[in-house]
Amino acid sequence: MIDIDSFILPGVRGQAWEEVMPPVFDMDKCSLCGNCVEDCPGYILAMEEKGPQVAYPDECWHCGNCRISCPVGCISYEFPITMLV
């Protein structure tokens, strides 16, 4: 049986793969403009007082829209290698 954890990139080792796929926000850069929330086609994100949050992480399909729409480039993704092959 394949050990899935052994295929996960070092930066995310130890985390469940479901937990690392949704967007990650660098809140030091975020201007709270809300573009990412508005441009998510799946309504996965929600704007809260502290900033954008991934409200439905299991439903994010990693289309990249939120990252493209961010004017300050503070959204990143960490994909497990199992999604890259």
Ligand code: SF4
């Ligand atoms: S990657 Fe796509 S589906 Fe996922 S939160 Fe961003 S815009 Fe929404």
Ligand code: SF4
């Ligand atoms: S688009 Fe970028 S700057 Fe605007 S709320 Fe989303 S993460 Fe913050």
